[in-house]
Amino acid sequence: MANVQELEKIASQVRRDIVRMVHAVQSGHPGGSLGCTDFLTALYFKVMEHDPKFNMDGTNEDIFFLSNGHISPVFYSVLARSGYFDVKELATFRKLNSRLQGHPTTHEHLPGVRVASGSLGQGMSVAIGAALAKKINGDSHLVYSLHGDGELDEGQNWEAIMFAGSKRVDNLIATVDYNGQQIDGPTEKVMSLGNLHAKFEAFGWIVLDVEGNNMADLLRGLDEAKALTGNGKPVCLLMKTSMGKGVDFMEGSHEWHGIAPNDEQLAKALAQLPETLGDY
């Protein structure tokens, strides 16, 4: 099992992958991807029991759903780096005839993806369905999901949040990339989330707060979340993150939500991110 330092090394390589992928095709979403890198690294390299040989049903393993599909670069990098497919395939991101579509899809049969996402707000419902299937099947493994905080503007989330609380979907850990930014600006200005912690609690969830860019705190929070499953309530992990984390000129601003670095910016970014596992 990887320790904190090892996970941080992997995360550095994943961040390199992200900026290189987005730079290569001059499109994609680096900001949210960089912000969620620590979480997805922790999840796939430490927290989840999962099989990179991949079967769609995910029976007897933990499964993950990415609801905010635009952060596909981090998802693809982590899947490749954890053995779902060859890291060389990262070079095909967003290109014609690629399995690495702009937003993740099952349509091209990319191992590790279980549902398409991109049109926002749909992933929590799907995760709940998979969690219910696990209950019906007597499978005690967990379902994880990730949602953008801006994505929570979508009403379907609140249908799902109400359902999970009401129907005691206690094998689900839904996580929120709580970076306070969305395309048009800070969430506080675009559409205030109010007291998100209290909102989830009011819907019958257990809510934990973690520092989403601090590996040690993330692991603590995820361990605690796991320990709290099976108690009649779904668990929500609010992860305080910085959009663009790890690249100083991208960090903390919505400006880097969906634009690619130029050659000079790429070089500047890579200089801040040690190559730990070898570039693809």
Add this chain to the structure above:
Amino acid sequence: MLKDIQVQNEKETRGGFGEGIYEIGKANPNVVVLTADLAGSMKIGPFIKEFPERYVQVGIAEANMIGIAAGLTIGGKIPYTTTFANFSTGRVYDQIRQSVAYSGKNVKICASHAGLTLGEDGATHQILEDIGMMKMLPGMTVIVPCDFNQTKAATKAIAAYEGPVYLRFGRPKWPNFTAEDGSDFVIGKAQVLNEGKDITLFACGHLVWKAIEAGRILEEKGYSVELINIHTIKPLDEEAVLKSITKTRCAVTCEEHNILGGLGDSIAQVAAKHLPIPIEYIGTKDTFGESGKPTELLAKYGLDTADIVAAAEKALSRK
């Protein structure tokens, strides 16, 4: 002859769904039923009573229902979502598009109260665009059975049919005349109810019965009428369509749906490509419905027996 078709009784097609879902639920332990606060209207009481662990009540939240259904397939379940046709399609088009169709999920979207025959609730609930929306989705199968027995048969058959399905049926009591055991229903295979040589009536759903009534009148007038029930609008049985129009050389399409985007469009596309012939269309003419009795509405919007007879005579005159 069309007069030889025997009506067994009058029953709601949604009742056929209710019986079908109970039987397939009993036979297949992977079947899960979801509803959005319409368990009574959808006639799923017997299923709920016997298989409570495979029943999901989502409340009035159709988008969430579609998503949960997509998730249930991950783990091998065969989810049937149940609500009215309007809330099954238009309200959740993007959820169906991304989480079900594009994701290739084995979800069965079962929709009652489709079309004008919903009646008094009016246009907010009378969806007339759903066949079009669903048939445009890549990979989606669209089935519109014509009576109680056929709805029951289709409900059972789709469990073993891999991939997303839209199953559309309705509210009112309606003549029930297909095989009681459903043996005359095969997904994707057009059902020839009567062979003839002068004109083909293609129909789906409740209007199959109206087409039978119209065909009988046309027979009395001396025409030889071929009547084909296109219960599976997609994938369309093109071979059966072509075989029939090659013989009859004119047709009328009959559906409880907007003439834009429905069965008529599908038939016309086949004809235009392979064998252009005169076709007349029975359906709503790019309009919303309104409150009224089902029979009154079919008459007002031009979907009644007399309308089909008139359309047939017009098609025949254009040959």
